[in-house]
Amino acid sequence: MTGRRYVKSWRVEELIPLAVETYRQLEEDLGVKFFHERNIIRSLFNSGEENDWLARTTDDAYQNYILPDANVSTIEGKTAKIYSYGEVSNSYQTEMNKLVIAYREKLIEEGKLQTEKFDFSQLKMLENGVEYRNLKADKIIFCDGIGGLENPYWSYLPWNGTKGEVLIARIPNADFSKMFKYRIFIVPLPEKDLYWIGSKYDWTYENGDPTEEGKKYLKERLSDALTIPFEIVEHKGAIRPTVKDRRPFLGIHEEFPQVGIFNGLGTKGASLGPFFARQMADFLIGEGKIEEEVDISRFNEI
Numbered sequence: 001m002t003g004r005r006y007v008k009s010w011r012v013e014e015l016i017p018l019a020v021e022t023y024r025q026l027e028e029d030l031g032v033k034f035f036h037e038r039n040i041i042r043s044l045f046n047s048g049e050e051n052d053w054l055a056r057t058t059d060d061a062y063q064n065y066i067l068p069d070a071n072v073s074t075i076e077g078k079t080a081k082i083y084s085y086g087e088v089s090n091s092y093q094t095e096m097n098k099l100v101i102a103y104r105e106k107l108i109e110e111g112k113l114q115t116e117k118f119d120f121s122q123l124k125m126l127e128n129g130v131e132y133r134n135l136k137a138d139k140i141i142f143c144d145g146i147g148g149l150e151n152p153y154w155s156y157l158p159w160n161g162t163k164g165e166v167l168i169a170r171i172p173n174a175d176f177s178k179m180f181k182y183r184i185f186i187v188p189l190p191e192k193d194l195y196w197i198g199s200k201y202d203w204t205y206e207n208g209d210p211t212e213e214g215k216k217y218l219k220e221r222l223s224d225a226l227t228i229p230f231e232i233v234e235h236k237g238a239i240r241p242t243v244k245d246r247r248p249f250l251g252i253h254e255e256f257p258q259v260g261i262f263n264g265l266g267t268k269g270a271s272l273g274p275f276f277a278r279q280m281a282d283f284l285i286g287e288g289k290i291e292e293e294v295d296i297s298r299f300n301e302i
Contacts, residue, residue, distance in 0.1 A: 001042070001065060001088050006056050008065065015271045016090065022274035023094060030106060034098035038188070040088040040179040041072055053086040064090055074177050078228045093179065093187060094270045120152055130258045139284065141260040146239040148263045153253055157299060158244040162267070163205040165214035166198030168234035169222060182225035184218065194233065197222050210237035242266040250280050251296035260284070261296060
C-alpha cells in the first residue's frame, strides 16, 4: 500500500505470490531463515487520512491487503498517540543481507563465483558471444546496481539514483511483532530488541556514505514515534538504482546483442526481483519475452 491515497503497488497481485514462493524455496535450499510475514501498522494522523483508509477497506480489490480494524496492542503505551491506525496484511519482510551472504557462500562452495572488481578493458566482443579473461559465454548480463551509471554500455539509460540512510536501533522491551510506520518505518529484526529504522530519501548526494544530517533526521523521527528509550547501534547509507520512469531495466543492448542488463529495481527490488528475474531468464533461454514496460528498448529512440 503506497502513497497518500493508499493505493496498491504496481502489479502487486502478480509480484507478491511469486516472491513468497521464491523466498520460501530459497530458505529451504539455503537452510537460512530470512523471510518473515509481518503485518504493517500505519499511522493515520487526521480524519482525512482515516476516511481515505476506511474507503479502501470497503473496496473489494483491497480486501486481501487491508484489515478493517487495526490491532495495535503491541505498540500501545510505547508509541506516540495519534488520531487512528490502519493495518496492512499480506505484507512481508526480507532480510536481504542474510539472503545475499548465504547465497554467496553457496556459489563459492560450488566454484561458481569469482569475487573481483570487473575490468571493462578485459571484456571482448566475439562474433557469437563474449570473452572475459579465461571465460567465454554467449552473453554477459550486467546486474551492477547503481554501478550501471558508470557502466560504458548502460550509462546512457535514464538513471535516477536515490540515496538512502537507515539506522539499526536497540529498543529494549519494545517487543514489536509488526512493522510500524510513523513517517518512518520501525521494522523488527530477529536479534532481540533490534530494529531497522528508515528510510531517508535524497535525490542529490556526493556519495553513498551515511551523514550526520541523515542520522539526525532519522533519530528525530524515531524520537517522535516512540515514548520509550532507544539506542542507536549502527548507521548505514547506500544509493538505490532507481529509474526516472520507475520501471526496471531489462533487455539487450541495441548495438551489442551479446550484452544484457537486469537492473533498476529501485526501492521495491525485494518484490520486483523474483518476477522479473524469471522473466529475464525465460527470455534468455528462448522461452519468453520481456514486457515492453520494462524492456530497455523503450529508450532506444530517446
